Amino acid sequence: xxxxxxxxxxxxxxxxxxxxxxxxxxxxxxxxxxxxxxxxxxxxxxxxxxxxxxxxxxxxxxxxxxxxxxxxxxxxxxxxxxxxxxxxxxxxxxxxxxxxxxxxxxxxxxxxxxxxxxxxxxxxxxxxxxxxxxxxxxxxxxxxxxxxxxxxxxxxxxxxxxxxxxxxxxxxxxxxxxxxxxxxxxxxxxxxxxxxxxxxxxxxxxxxxxxxxxxxxxxxxxxxxxxxxxxxxxxxxxxxxxxxxxxxxxxxxxxxxxxxxxxxxxxxxxxxxxxxxxxxxxxxxxxxxxxxxxxxxxxxxxxxxxxxxxxxxxxxxxxxxxxxxxxxxxxxxxxxxx
Amino acid sequence: xxxxxxxxxxxxxxxxxxxxxxxxxxxxxxxxxxxxxxxxxxxxxxxxxxxxxxxxxxxxxxxxxxxxxxxxxxxxxxxxxxxxxxxxxxxxxxxxxxxxxxxxxxxxx
Numbered sequence: 001x002x003x004x005x006x007x008x009x010x011x012x013x014x015x016x017x018x019x020x021x022x023x024x025x026x027x028x029x030x031x032x033x034x035x036x037x038x039x040x041x042x043x044x045x046x047x048x049x050x051x052x053x054x055x056x057x058x059x060x061x062x063x064x065x066x067x068x069x070x071x072x073x074x075x076x077x078x079x080x081x082x083x084x085x086x087x088x089x090x091x092x093x094x095x096x097x098x099x100x101x102x103x104x105x106x107x108x109x110x111x112x113x114x115x116x117x118x119x120x121x122x123x124x125x126x127x128x129x130x131x132x133x134x135x136x137x138x139x140x141x142x143x144x145x146x147x148x149x150x151x152x153x154x155x156x157x158x159x160x161x162x163x164x165x166x167x168x169x170x171x172x173x174x175x176x177x178x179x180x181x182x183x184x185x186x187x188x189x190x191x192x193x194x195x196x197x198x199x200x201x202x203x204x205x206x207x208x209x210x211x212x213x214x215x216x217x218x219x220x221x222x223x224x225x226x227x228x229x230x231x232x233x234x235x236x237x238x239x240x241x242x243x244x245x246x247x248x249x250x251x252x253x254x255x256x257x258x259x260x261x262x263x264x265x266x267x268x269x270x271x272x273x274x275x276x277x278x279x280x281x282x283x284x285x286x287x288x289x290x291x292x293x294x295x296x297x298x299x300x301x302x303x304x305x306x307x308x309x310x311x312x313x314x315x316x317x318x319x320x321x322x323x324x325x326x327x328x329x330x331x332x333x334x335x336x337x338x
Numbered sequence: 339x340x341x342x343x344x345x346x347x348x349x350x351x352x353x354x355x356x357x358x359x360x361x362x363x364x365x366x367x368x369x370x371x372x373x374x375x376x377x378x379x380x381x382x383x384x385x386x387x388x389x390x391x392x393x394x395x396x397x398x399x400x401x402x403x404x405x406x407x408x409x410x411x412x413x414x415x416x417x418x419x420x421x422x423x424x425x426x427x428x429x430x431x432x433x434x435x436x437x438x439x440x441x442x443x444x445x446x447x
Contacts, residue, residue: 151412194407201410205380209410251348 022319029259033267033313035281038305040270042089042330043068043076044283045098047275050123053146053159055193055236057287060093067093068275072300073100075277077107079303084112089270089330091118091283096129109139116142118330121170122163133177142187143179144226144330145171150213154195171220180222188221191332193228197245199256199325200227203333226332229253231284231321253320261327264334267313273300281313283330284321290314342396350397372405380409387416388423 026033046067049060080088088108095101095117109115117136124132136143147167148158155164171180171188178184190210194200207225214220230236232249240246271292272280277300280286293312297304327334354361372382383405390398406416 149412151414154412196407198404198407201380201408205378206410 021317022315025257025320026262026315031259031262033262033265033315035309035311035313036268038083038085038269038271038309040087040089040266041076041079041085041273042091042266042270042283043104043273044091044093044275044286045073045095045101045104046093048097049093049120050097050126051094051120051160051163053235054239055158055230057231057234057236057284058093059234059287064093066275067098068100068277070100070103072275072277073098073104075300075303076104076273077111079300080108080113081111083303083305087114087116089116089118094120094123094126096123096132097126102135105135105139105141109141114142115139116144119143119145121145121147121167124170124173125166133173133179136174136179137177137186140186142189143174144189144191146191146193147171147210148191148193148195150210150217158193158195168218168220171214171222172218175219175221180220182221187223189224189226190222191226191228193230197230197240197243197249197252199252200229200328200333203227203326224332226330227326227328228330228332229321229324229328231318233284233318234287250317250320253324256324257320258323258325258327258335260335261323264327264329265313265322266329266331266334267322270330271303271308277301279303279308281311284318285314285316288316288318290316344400347397347400378409380406380411383409384411384415384419388419391420392423392427 044058047058047060047064048062048067049056049058049064050062052061076088079085088104090101090104092098096119098104105115105117119132119136123129135141145167146159147155149155152164155167156162159167174188175181178186180186180188192200192206192210200206203225206227210225211222214222232240232246232253237246240249267281267285270282272283272286274280274286278286279292279296279298279300280290281292285291291298291314292308293314296307296311322328322334325333351361372379372386377385383402386398386402387406390402403416406419
């Protein structure tokens, strides 16, 4: 249950460096976290990005060189074909910078998969990427884009100087080809994440603000806003430590643990694939190199839904990020705010 | 011993030690006041932030600053709330100037 009163909750014993803590929490509730189905393959095409956001759990940047090969992309397409995967969720880095991005989208779309691209907006202004809005439209891609706030100061603070103004221009271009426009059939969802060491607000509430402010200030429309909690890993964990906020943030996540989020956790419905083809329970585990359980298929070439669909989920202390308050997933909050 | 230790924020529930029944009643009231109702949680968090400044409680300022952020408020909105609280405090002092006027007038020819 989210609390606006963290100061008056009984203080838990904080053991932020104990990876077993999340499992212990679930065990105390008599729960073993297992997947329930596989309706999504979430594929990370690599760590290369034109941005270097302060909170990025991938540690992505323009200097990273890890990108998926054609051979691995073909294995992904093969898995979509053989097992009729309903949804292919493509992320990065900036996945569009992978030379095989359009191949992957086109092939999977032709197989009937629903394609989601986690698009950072500004990549549209990189050389050779100008036609992305039309490409997305033609491939019926669902676009999911990060915009941490509807004001420039907060957005640029997290994502880099000048990102907000470029993002607004990119959103205008997406609107211009129909994205976010009622009746177009083209879905444009935005992602809010806190610009700092605090939990996201109610998704419904902040979505209303974004819709009003982006329309009034910039004439921009979109479909839904997803609220996502910052995970205490990678670059964001570095920030927490440098700023002296790690203990307080972890306590906040622990205090806000909400069992009602467990049913909607993304790890229960997807398999995550990294740029080398290895399999994980989620994109966060991927960054921690916490592979799917050892007895399971380990790569996309060996993908087998029969073995993976009811698998035991590998967890760590970062999992408290997905279970805090209204919960957090690639599709936003997973439990109704109390 | 220093006054206003930051860590005391996490120890508030220790106040329950001698009269847990009273603290329990306080907590139920305090939390219920902040839930969505005729006013939203965000509006209530902004009121809380303003009052925290008016009563100049550092614990409350810290807690309600976080509450405002987690309710989706931004610094512009929070600063407006703080200005209003401060202006009311200033106005409350200033209107007492009439007391001074009245006092002076009473003894003046």
